Amino acid sequence: MFCEKAVELVRELHRMSDGQLPAFNEDGIRQVLEEMKALYEQNQSDVNEAKTEGKSELIPSIKFRHCCLLRNQRCITAYLYDRLLRIRALRWEYGSVLPTTIRFHMCAEEVEWFNQYKKSLASYMRSLGGEEGLDITQDMKPPKSLYIEVRCLKDHGEFEIDDGTVILLKKNSQHFLPRWKCEQLIRQGVLEHVIS
Amino acid sequence: RTMADALSDAGDLSGGEGSQDDVMTPAELIARLEEAWLNEKFSPELLESKSELVECVMEQLTHMEENLQRVRKGDLKASVHHMEIGRIRYVLSSYLRSRLQKIEKFFPHVLEKEKSRADGDPSFLSPEEFAFAKEYLANTEVYLKAVALRHMPPNLQSIDMLKAIPEPCLDSFVFLRVKERQEKILVEPETDEQREYVVDLEEGSQHLMRYRTIAPLVANGAVQLI
Numbered sequence: 001m002f003c004e005k006a007v008e009l010v011r012e013l014h015r016m017s018d019g020q021l022p023a024f025n026e027d028g029i030r031q032v033l034e035e036m037k038a039l040y041e042q043n044q045s046d047v048n049e050a051k052t053e054g055k056s057e058l059i060p061s062i063k064f065r066h067c068c069l070l071r072n073q074r075c076i077t078a079y080l081y082d083r084l085l086r087i088r089a090l091r092w093e094y095g096s097v098l099p100t101t102i103r104f105h106m107c108a109e110e111v112e113w114f115n116q117y118k119k120s121l122a123s124y125m126r127s128l129g130g131e132e133g134l135d136i137t138q139d140m141k142p143p144k145s146l147y148i149e150v151r152c153l154k155d156h157g158e159f160e161i162d163d164g165t166v167i168l169l170k171k172n173s174q175h176f177l178p179r180w181k182c183e184q185l186i187r188q189g190v191l192e193h194v195i196s
Numbered sequence: 197r198t199m200a201d202a203l204s205d206a207g208d209l210s211g212g213e214g215s216q217d218d219v220m221t222p223a224e225l226i227a228r229l230e231e232a233w234l235n236e237k238f239s240p241e242l243l244e245s246k247s248e249l250v251e252c253v254m255e256q257l258t259h260m261e262e263n264l265q266r267v268r269k270g271d272l273k274a275s276v277h278h279m280e281i282g283r284i285r286y287v288l289s290s291y292l293r294s295r296l297q298k299i300e301k302f303f304p305h306v307l308e309k310e311k312s313r314a315d316g317d318p319s320f321l322s323p324e325e326f327a328f329a330k331e332y333l334a335n336t337e338v339y340l341k342a343v344a345l346r347h348m349p350p351n352l353q354s355i356d357m358l359k360a361i362p363e364p365c366l367d368s369f370v371f372l373r374v375k376e377r378q379e380k381i382l383v384e385p386e387t388d389e390q391r392e393y394v395v396d397l398e399e400g401s402q403h404l405m406r407y408r409t410i411a412p413l414v415a416n417g418a419v420q421l422i
Contacts, residue, residue: 033347033348036352037349069352073345073348073352077345077355077360080340084339088300109342110339113338116335117332117335119331120327120328120332120335123327123328124324124327124328127324128250128292128324129254129255134254134292136292136296139286139290140289142283142286143279143282143283179282180285
């Protein structure tokens with residue numbers, strides 16, 4: 001059956017829970033593109049035949065193939081676009097540097113799209129308000145308390161807080177820090193919020 | 197204790213020099229920000245851009261932060277102000293985030309609307325948002341072309357983004373509170389069996405209505421989405 005491979009691509013993403021990025025299915029895409037090529041060529045020759053020999057009985061199958069072509073196009077773009085949305089979400093979750101395990105699942109063009117998205121977002125945030133701009137990927141949750149208790153999950157080195165104090169983030173050490181300074185480190189998995 | 201109180205306090209700290217806007221007190225400014233934030237959060241479509249408001253709030257924040265630098269370390273007052281700055285920054289960021297999310301979700305439609313806007317009509321995008329939306333569209337088109345479209349048969353190498361990306365659903369229902377009494381609001385039927393009817397909206401009353409019906413009232417500030 002036509003279009004089965006294309007639908008399988010969409011299904012593959014649908015099966016994944018939100019936010020997960022499976023490996024880019026280059027082979028699947030290639031197979032759909034091959035099917036499209038075959039459908040198109042078949043249609044070309046049928047159209048010629050219908051025109052020159054007046055075979056109107058060919059028209060329904062031409063139409064059918066054309067629908068399959070449109071459906072294939074739609075499924076492929078849906079697959080690619082949905083992946084972009086997942087990749088976009090990663091920027092907000094991990095910051096501008098992605099973990100290698102995730103980058104491994106992206107194709108070269110997706111990496112390119114991600115870099116461009118990063119740039120657009122950064123210049124947008126820089127242009128907000130005063131000289132420094134505003135990082136809107138911070139302050140994701142309404143603040144509940146000023147300081148929070150955090151535990152260090154890995155060695156991160158020295159870390160400066162607003163009033164100039166420098167602290168050493170050493171694995172397994174525990175600190176009482178301003179919440180707005182730790183948000184990103186928590187999301188990156190360097191710190192863990194200790195809820196007592 | 198509200199954010200607005202703290203902000204006016206911060207204004208006191210500065211000795212009242214922060215009067216870049218003569219008509220609006222800091223308290224009013226924050227009230228306006230909260231209004232814009234809630235409306236943007238709950239409306240299905242992108243609302244009018246409020247660049248000036250955003251700029252004023254950013255200035256206030258910088259101002260408050262500068263004032264805090266002068267306060268003694270460990271002062272209780274300082275931590276209260278820190279908390280208020282954090283809250284205002286959250287509201288501001290959340291407001292800008294929900295706008296950016298809608299721009300990303302509906303980018304072809306947002307750009308189309310901006311293009312067809314008549315001179316003098318209020319803009320839906322700030323200049324920065326407009327630049328972002330254009331880049332987002334170009335980036336995505338280039339990507340789709342490079343990975344798949346250019347390998348497709350000649351008649352299928354482009355897609356109409358306006359048709360491919362869903363439009364905001366203006367028929368979704370929203371909760372609202374009426375700020376200025378409205379008379380004879382026409383409610384269109386949802387199904388064939390119903391007929392259209394008119395309602396009066398009393399000041400202070402709350403309703404659950406289709407967004408499309410009251411969209412103009414959100415735009416002119418007569419109702420507040422909640």
